[in-house]
Amino acid sequence: MKRYIEIVFDNSGSMGANMANGKSRLENAKTLFKEEIMPDLNFLEDVVAVRTLRNGCDGMSYAKKVHSQNELVQQVDSLIASGGTPLYNTVKDALNACKNQIGVDKIVFVLTDGDDTCGFSQNLNYTEEEMRLVKSLNVILLKYAIEDSKTDNNLEWFAGQIGAKTFSVGASGRTDFSLMRSDLRQGLSNTGFSNGVVSLNARNIPDYRLSWSDLKAKGIRFYQAELLYNERFLSWKPEANEFLDGKQWSELLFLWSLRFGNGLPVEIIRAMLAGLQKPYAFSQSGLYWDFEKTRWIVPEPRPIFRFENPNAMKQDRPNLRVDERLDNNQYDENAYYMVEEEAVANDIGYTMKYKLIDPNEHKEFLFAPDKKKVKKLRKGDIVQFVKPLSRGRKKKGG
Numbered sequence: 234m235k236r237y238i239e240i241v242f243d244n245s246g247s248m249g250a251n252m253a254n255g256k257s258r259l260e261n262a263k264t265l266f267k268e269e270i271m272p273d274l275n276f277l278e279d280v281v282a283v284r285t286l287r288n289g290c291d292g293m294s295y296a297k298k299v300h301s302q303n304e305l306v307q308q309v310d311s312l313i314a315s316g317g318t319p320l321y322n323t324v325k326d327a328l329n330a331c332k333n334q335i336g337v338d339k340i341v342f343v344l345t346d347g348d349d350t351c352g353f354s355q356n357l358n359y360t361e362e363e364m365r366l367v368k369s370l371n372v373i374l375l376k377y378a379i380e381d382s383k384t385d386n387n388l389e390w391f392a393g394q395i396g397a398k399t400f401s402v403g404a405s406g407r408t409d410f411s412l413m414r415s416d417l418r419q420g421l422s423n424t425g426f427s428n429g430v431v432s433l434n435a436r437n438i439p440d441y442r443l444s445w446s447d448l449k450a451k452g453i454r455f456y457q458a459e460l461l462y463n464e465r466f467l468s469w470k471p472e473a474n475e476f477l478d479g480k481q482w483s484e485l486l487f488l489w490s491l492r493f494g495n496g497l498p499v500e501i502i503r504a505m506l507a508g509l510q511k512p513y514a515f516s517q518s519g520l521y522w523d524f525e526k527t528r529w530i531v532p533e534p535r536p537i538f539r540f541e542n543p544n545a546m547k548q549d550r551p552n553l554r555v556d557e558r559l560d561n562n563q564y565d566e567n568a569y570y571m572v573e574e575e576a577v578a579n580d581i582g583y584t585m586k587y588k589l590i591d592p593n594e595h596k597e598f599l600f601a602p603d604k605k606k607v608k609k610l611r612k613g614d615i616v617q618f619v620k621p622l623s624r625g626r627k628k629k630g631g
Contacts, residue, residue: 236279237334239296239327242266242312243345243377244285249314250378253408258346258378259314261410265402266309266344268451269417273426276301277615280334283308284327287319290351294319294326301614317350321391325359328367342426343397344375348387357394364395372397373424375417380405398424414452418494442476453489461488464499468511484512505529539617565618572614589616 248259274281283305284296299305324343331339359367374397379385385401392399400420403413445455458471466488469481477485491502506513509529570589 236338236340237331238274238279238281238340238342239284239330240281241284241286241323241327241341241343241345242309243318243320243343243347244312244314244316245318245345245347245350246315247318247347252378252403254410257314258403259312261403261413262344262377263309263312265413265417267306269414270342270421270426271302271305273421274302274305281305282330284323284330285312286316286323287326288316290317290319290322292319294323296327296330318345318347319351320345320347320349321357321359322351324372324395325363328363328370331370332366339370340426341370341372341397342375343373344377345388346377346379348384348391357391359395367395371425373426374399375420376401376404378403378408400424411452419496422495442478443482444476445473448477448482448485451486453485453493457489457493458485461485461492466492466502466506468513480512487513539619541619568617570616570618572616 242262244259248262249257251257252261254261280298282296282298284294287294297308299308320343324341327341327343331341357364372392372395374388374392376385376388376399379388379401385404389399391397400416400423401407402416402420407413407416449455455471455473458467461467462470468484488502491497491505492499497505573588573590575586575588
């Protein structure tokens, strides 16, 4: 189901405090968000908006809609810790934004390290309509790096008033980054943020290698790879002193997501993998296991832009045969192309052009769109080419 997701990201001054690993709460939260929460977002289906806290208790909060992982990373990376925590009113703004979304599952995801600082303790400034609205939404409250029991109690009270599901990450005694990562994965699973579906971020097979220290930084341990091999899931034997090529670590990430990221039992994983061929390294933009239908689903991409096929002849003559009209047609008009960027050398240096990849036929094309027709393509966008429409004959006197 298509989802509208409002992400309320706490950027208050307290998020600038350092944690046990020497990094600020905000920097750790950014890393956790990008590595653990973002993979559960499907930009071919989900509409995602990042909302920062209000500028003061009576100010306005602002939400930025993002259309790709790159845009989301840029938005999150730009956050700076400053100001107070007008939490209740900011969440209220997110609720009202959800009201205008029709025919979608609506989620408000709140990440905060403190309770409200605008004097609303034990008294919500919500209208009756807003209270009815919030009960119809899926609200998830992530209590982040909470050290004070009073703050924790206030957030639990707030969650109870609006019917939010809560979980804690980085609480006292669990500030080690690996523990925060584990708590976050468990919380996302318990609150149903992945919408009842195991989401695996499949990607084009990368052409660079990774060491085990690189994988450790991603949360993947060598002993876990050994276990996956001994359980006859992994198609290659891990060697501690060897680098992993793109296909190897893509397969490891795929299996690790099932076994350790989602914590599924071995028997269920074995049944899920029965219909797939080794090695489990996929080039689709997404692969999902639907528990209700008990099968893998590859979501069909939706074109963001449609361009006239530059190699198809225009249909100005009604009697033009189909084979003549499509002569020398370079682009498959039934295919969707994924956008990548490529630097092309010229006399003055380099020019960035778009490289279009057909994932099914493994074809690549360079494409320079008419700037008047499209403001900007982005890496990861989906495009399609269509035959130019017939212009028809001008009427006399027209």
